[in-house]
Amino acid sequence: MFTHIVLFKAKEPTEENLEFLEKTFLSMDGNIKELKQLEVGIDVVRSDRSYDIAIITRFESKEDYLAYDVNEFHVEKVKKVIGSYIEVSKTIDF
Template sequence: MINHVVLFKLKTYPDAEKKQVLEQFKNMLLGLKDKIEELKYCQVGENYELNAKSFDLALITHFDSIEDLDAYRVHPEHMKVVAFAGEVVADRAAVDFQF
């Protein structure tokens, strides 16, 4: 199995707007589980500190193979989330590893 972990740092927003953006982003990511067959597990967590100096949101996903991860990466539903992320994310980090 492949574990795909992504951390997101949002652009600067006022607190109320940041909460809304985080909720929308989180719901979009979680919604992929029902839309992409290759996605076997999906967990999304917000940093407990709203204005942390580190990352704001973590995504943990599991796939049966690298090929399934590659299919996920180009899936049209995932690309919609990627487009949204492009509007709201200032920085991201990712790692993929076998487990």
């Protein structure tokens, strides 16, 4: 199993914007064959160290993750859509 985790800081972390981001991330479920598991969470602690929203994605292999990363749905319906909402993101892959 290969895991890809992304933490996002929103430019404007309003409830409406975070719900839009959550909905956009969840739209990947069932639309990308390589994506085996998807979890999305909005931060509730809101500390100085907190990021606003996170996704945890799981794949059969690193190769499946790499195919997901360039998948048309992921690029066109997620990455391009969220770009103007995101200030910064950080990832870890293992």
